[in-house]
Amino acid sequence: MTYDVETVTTQGQRRLRKVAKICEAYGHRVQKSVFEVVCRETDKVRFVAALREVIDPNQDSIRIYRLPAYALDDVEHLGKPRPVDPRGALVI
Structure with missing residues (x-):
């Protein structure tokens, strides 16, 4: 999932910050505004609901890409390695 939140205003x-915290509770940050989230459908519903409560839909944008099972096995990565396996346990 990726997000782009307007940051010109204090609001x-x-x-x-709230969007980032929600994302950290559900997945692993792989870039500043990109998270890998592996979850069940019920968790996805909660995740999306939490994000909807926070964002301003007129100014902010969130994109959730639904991938086939095990799609992360085929990710080609260049540079610094992933610090964690996104399918592993998430400790909050």
């Missing part, structure tokens, strides 16, 4: 900066 936007607050929303950005």
Whole structure:
């Protein structure tokens, strides 16, 4: 999932921090505004609901890419390795 939150205003900066916290609770950050989230459908529903409560749909954008099972096995990665396996346990 990726997000782009307006940060020109103080309210936007607050929303950005809240969106990041929600994402950290469900997945692993792989870039500044990109997370790998592996979850069950029920968790996805909760995740999306939490994000909807925080964002301003007129200014912010969230994109969730649904991938086939085991798609992360085929990710080609260049540079610094992943710190964690996104399918592994998530400790909050």
